[in-house]
Amino acid sequence: MSFEYLKFGKEEKDFIEKIEEISGQNVYSCYQCGKCSAGCAFSGSMDKTVNQLIHLIQLGQKRKVLDSNTQWVCASCLTCSVRCPREIDVAALMEAVREYQFREEPEKIVISKIPKEAYDKLPNIALVSNFRKKTG
């Protein structure tokens, strides 16, 4: 069994504080039951499950959180938020991580690179919500 030493200093604490401020949630409410990941429709496409990501937020591991794809695969269907036994708005935490990331890199998708045919084909509801979620 191998161990990993985690740093827990000012930078880590600041990260946790910022995520809590943006989401309005207390990340330490989470006791890792895993119900969010069990019910998540997208767990299969995520490199870290939702509760794993929350655990990393609790530990302030900013780089690992921002490097995972979990927050981007989340489609804000809110199933986790309505089921959380600790009444955490889990989807709001995912949104907070996205918002945090937009400060470093404001565009997850480049709108000008979307092919023109897509605009004719896709419903406007899909485009508007995609731009809202994936650009800062």
Place this chain on the structure above:
Amino acid sequence: MVQYSYFPGCNLKTNAKGFEETAIAVSKKLEAELVEIPNWNCCGTVHTMTSDNLMRRIAPVRVLSRSKKHIETLGEDTLNEVVTLCAMCNSTLKIVNHEVKEDQDKLDTINFQLEEDDEVYDHDMEVKHFLEIIRDDIGFEKISKSVVNPLEGLKISPYYGCMLLHPDEAAIDDVEMPSVLEYLVESLGAKVVDSPLFKFCCGSYHIVDEEKIVDTQVAKIVEAARSRGANALVVACPLCAFNIDHQQKILKEKTHGKEPLPVFYFTQLMALALGVPIKTNHFEDHHVDPKPLLKELGLSGSKKSK
């Protein structure tokens, strides 16, 4: 006839014309007319879950304020309610309405922005989805009495999607065990096929840049319904409808899989059963054509409808 102030939302004017036109047609038949707000704007489609970004909450509040003004021009028995058809508008408007009702400070700041256009919102509106109007105001009994063309032979799996049921403030029914679509489908004479994936997210806006995610979701949703014997799906969200409808066609081409299931809006089923002319459905906008199935079951409306 009772009139309702109705907020269409962007998609009902483009991809989902059949949804809107059938809804207005059946609402007139059921004496609960939907009257469009004349100067509505987009609600923003997705609700922001950040605690501090008020900018993204202005559009929904503006919709509520304009709807209030619109109601003054409608009949006397019109309640302070704005009715939506789109599930995403339902969720966004309800959440924001709930938030500004709880937090006067937020509302004051937003009203300060609306003042420029001589608009103000006074937290006195309720947001309702048309399914709630059908269940609570019209009643399933009245609907089944108005049926002229029972949908015999259709085995329909209701797919609620996320935004009709999430979060708690926006839920139109029980979050884990909804029944409104089931009752509606039964009152129209069709058979209900329950699927466990009735609110398994379809992938939503990932259709723009992560099509693969949507494909996985759609394949599961459709297979769950098909394996239980359904021959069609019913939805209430234009984005669910597009994702399931369009991606089934793509999946069929890619994998040479089973025949896709047609996707109906609940109002289209009502229109078919209540004898509204079939062209109102705009079936030409569907990617999986429902007409062959309707023809096979004798529901195309040509011989039976009055």
